[in-house]
Amino acid sequence: xxxxxxxxxxxASFIGAAQAGELDYPPPLNTESSVxxxxxxxxxxxxxxxxxxxxxxxxxxxxxxxAAADKxxxxxxxxxxxxxxQGLTESAELAYPxxxx
Numbered sequence: 147x148x149x150x151x152x153x154x155x156x157x158a159s160f161i162g163a164a165q166a167g168e169l170d171y172p173p174p175l176n177t178e179s180s181v182x183x184x185x186x187x188x189x190x191x192x193x194x195x196x197x198x199x200x201x202x203x204x205x206x207x208x209x210x211x212x213a214a215a216d217k218x219x220x221x222x223x224x225x226x227x228x229x230x231x232q233g234l235t236e237s238a239e240l241a242y243p244x245x246x247x
Contacts, residue, residue: 181189193199217225229235 226235
């Protein structure tokens with residue numbers, strides 16, 4: 147009986163020690179910064195201007211739009227009409243790239 151009691155006391159002490167070790171988890175983080183708020187705001191403005199900020203859940207960089215188009219609207223409409231005439235805009239659901247017909 148003494149061995150059972152001593153085993154229970156010993157196991158209880160191990161459980162207490164294990165729980166006490168979890169009190170300091172996670173370890174404290176160093177949150178001191180070496181840059182000022184103004185410097186961070188300047189870096190953020192520069193990243194926005196360069197299009198380097200992540201956008202959306204996937205973390206892709208935001209796309210930038212061209213300032214001037216290479217083609218006019220009329221040229222694009224002519225290319226679309228030519229593609230439709232050749233049957234390149236109509237394809238089956240799984241046909242990629244588009245096939246004629």
